[in-house]
Amino acid sequence: MAKVKGDVVIDIERCKGCEVCTTACPNEVLAMSTQVNSKGYRFVVKVNADCIGCANCAIVCPDGVITVYKSKV
Amino acid sequence: MKELRLMKGNEAIAEAAIRAGADAYFGYPITPQSEVIEYLMAEKPHERTGMVVLQAESEVAAINMVYGAAACGKRAMTSSSSPGISLKQEGISYIAGAELPCLILNVVRGGPGLGTIQPSQSDYFQATKGGGHGDYRLIVLAPASVQEMYDFVKLSFDLAFKYRNPVMILSDGVIGQMMEKVEIGEQYPRLTNEQIDELYPWATTGKKPGKDRRIITSLELDPGRQEQHNLKLQAKYKKMQEEEVRYEALNCEDAEYLLVAFGSSARICQKAMDLGRAKGLKIGLLRPITLFPFPSKILHELATKVKGMLTVEMNAGQMVEDVRLAVCGKVKVEHYGRFGGMIPSPAEVLHALETKIIGG
Amino acid sequence: MEQNFDLPEIHTPENLVYTKTKVLTDNVMHYCPGCGHGTVHRLIAEVIDEMGIQDQVIGVAPVGCSVLAYNYFDIDMQEAAHGRAPALATGIKRVFPEKFVFTYQGDGDLAAIGTAETIHACNRGENITIIFINNGIYGMTGGQMAPTTLPGMPTSTSPYGRDVKMMGNPLKITELVAMLPGTYFVTRQAVHTPALVRKTKKAIRMAFENQKLNRGVSFVEIVSNCNSGWKLTPVQAIKWLEENMLPFYPLGDLKVNGEMVSK
Incomplete structure (x- = not known):
């Protein structure tokens, strides 16, 4: 049972769909949406509830689109 | 003292x-x-x-x-x-x-x-x-x-x-x-x-809290905005032409022949003018001090008073083009130059004036 | 529609562990998806934020992909001619010795057209920070050969691969400037994994902190990707970078506190 719960908020309009965050996530929380944003980029979405708030995704994101929260359970 | x-x-x-x-x-x-x-x-x-x-x-x-x-x-x-x-x-x-x-x-x-x-x-x-x-x-x-x-x-x-x-x-x-x-x-x-911050708000001195950042650049990718920038520069140059023209006019009041020269050539022309005046030739000297903005207006005025102008330059004839533009064909304008590091003598200049303008 | 995994109940200020620093503007960066420029911009902005020097820093942008860097930093900046950023930075630092001055330059800017300015600013020991992005290619003009293009690497001006006999060798300018007495800190980093991003940020922090010591140039090379120029996806480009760029441009400190690091 995880001792922390995390969550990420993705600014999908600024996301360029580079997928770099998806490979940085230890828990495979992130994947590409089947939808596109107004610029035509597939953006990143959460696909499970396993986020631990490590911020790896946010710190490799070249466009600073990810905000990370972490809460002790 | x-x-x-x-x-x-x-x-x-x-x-x-x-x-x-x-x-x-x-x-x-x-x-x-x-x-x-x-x-x-x-x-x-x-x-x-x-x-x-x-x-x-x-x-x-x-x-x-x-x-x-x-x-x-x-x-x-x-x-x-x-x-x-x-x-x-x-x-x-x-x-x-x-x-x-x-x-x-x-x-x-x-x-x-x-x-x-x-x-x-x-x-x-x-x-x-x-x-x-x-x-x-x-x-x-x-x-x-x-x-x-x-x-x-x-x-x-x-x-x-x-x-x-x-x-x-x-x-x-x-x-x-x-x-x-x-x-x-x-x-x-x-x-x-502190004075720089007060006088020059455009200067990059470190962004002040609560104020906009300063960007010093010559890049503008939007052609419309680049054109606006060019127009702003042109307006500035026009203002310089209106307000910053500087020149020295020597013996121009009664001059029949005008030497036009800047910098060290003007010093030589001053002596040539004296030599000519001693011979009874009514020679004046117009020395542009600002080369841009160029003293076109005074030259345009003098063009109606003198019989000819000679620019003396240590080059193959550069300022002469601006003088010709200024006088607009009203009077004959010729050029005399030495170049490659050679300096004309006053006698040489006077001879050039006599042959190209006075006798020409 | 994807399933919703949001946990809005934990979105509170005390739970916030990461968000974009305010030293970056809200302008959307023009860089290609996955480009390392954005990451490095963010790290510089975070360092400026954390050091509390936003009002004391003056940056110099180059010519190249990051020519518009000044659109993204909420600090005073100057735009240099191609390769001249270290000369501008010298001029700034000499009249404002108490301010923090940095250049941000790519490989063409720093290691080709600006080689003289780079070497001499480093050799004089200007008390500035130089951030050098090396992706082995000219990105902005469409993927031409750079001074740092690897042997055999194809670009639009070396379409059959860089033939060093004909086109010359890649220049390891970071090794070169490390040899100069005017450099105080010289390091080579990368930003394609979370661990490397954290190390790079520490290096950039040190490179800015060093300006307080007045001991010379702090030079941080970042080996980065150019997905568009390399004609790879961002994820493929990271793999290519690890397999090809890093063996030629090995990561690590070359000079720390004015002393060469022995390997």
Whole structure:
């Protein structure tokens, strides 16, 4: 049972769909949406509830689109 | 009590820079202007006023150091001679585009290429028509004495900051190297950083909390906005033409024949005029002090009064084009020039006037 | 529609562990998806934020892909001609010795057209920070050969691969500047994994902190990707970078506190 719960908020309009965050996530929380944003980029979405708030995704994101929260359970 | 000194033109520039409260000089040695940086280094201006002096690795680096310091609202300058000024043209274009104030001294030597180290005025086109790429102008001042070398430094900084535009002092190897009596002016203090923040809100001095950041750039990818920027520059140049024209008119009131010359050529023409007057020829001399903005209006007026004009330049005929534009065909305009480092004598000039204009 | 995994109940200020620093503007960066420029911009901005020097820093942007860097930093900046950023930085630092001055330059800007300015600013020991992005290619002009293009690497001006006999060798300018007495801190980093991003940020922090010591240039090379120029996806480019760029441009400190790091 995880001792922390995390969550990420993705600014999908600024996301360029580079997928770099998806490979940085230890828990495979992130994947590409089947939808596109107004610029035509597939953006990143959460696909499970396993986020631990490590911020790896946010710190490799070249466009600073990810905000990370972490809460002790 | 006035302080008088016997100085080389290049030394006068250097002393004037310290006295004008200049913040920085960046340069690279080249004959015939190396005395500027030599004098500065010997004078230790960092002790006298806090002025920075640095010998750069090239003319290219020196002008870009000027860019960096000028963009901070500091009074920055460089000096060089013709081949070195060519190298600086990239930086001068960027400085003009970014609307930065600075002073550039060109102690002209003969060209093209490596040319000669002897004096010339062959960089007139380069100085007055822009010099580098893009549509821009420098304010160009042409000193004819060592005193003017001194006086034009403070004037250049004042004009540069008034218009946010680079100013060039277009001198030559004669004025740079010769020694004359100079009246040394007062020591103006360098501006404090607080004064710079107050006077020059555009300067990059570190973004102030709650205020917008400052960006110094000559880049505008949107053609509409670049055109607006060009129009703004053109309006500035028009204002210079309206307000900053400077010239000296000698014996023009009764003149039948007019010599037109700048810098050291004007000194020679003054003597030629005296020789001619002694022979009964009514000769006047119009000496443009600002080469841009050019004194077109006075020349246009004089064109209705005189029978002919002769421009005397140490080049193959450059300023003559501006004189012809100014007189608009109203009167005959000819050119007499020596070049490649050769200096015309007064007798030679008078002979040219007599053969090309008076008898021509 | 994707399933919703949001946990809005934990979105509180005390739970915030990461968000974009305010030293970056809200302008959307023009860089290609996955480009390392954005990451490095963010790290510089975070360092400026954390050091509390936003009002004391002056940056110099280059010519190249990051020519518009000044649109993204909420600080005073100057735009240099191609390669001249270290000369501008010299001019700035000499008149403002108390301010923090940095250049941000790519490989063409720093190691080709600006080699003289780079070497001499480093050799004079200007008290500035130089951030050098090396992706082995000219990105902005469409993928031409750079001074740092690897042997055999195809670009639009070396379409059959860089033939070093004909086109010359890649220049390891970071090794070169480390040899100069005017450099105080020289390091080579990368930003394609979370661990490397954290190390790079520490290096950038040190490179800015060093300006307080007045001991010379702090030079941080970042080996980065150019997905568009390399004609790879961002994820493929990271793999290519690890397999090809890093063996030629090994990561690590070359000079710390003015002393060469022995390998």
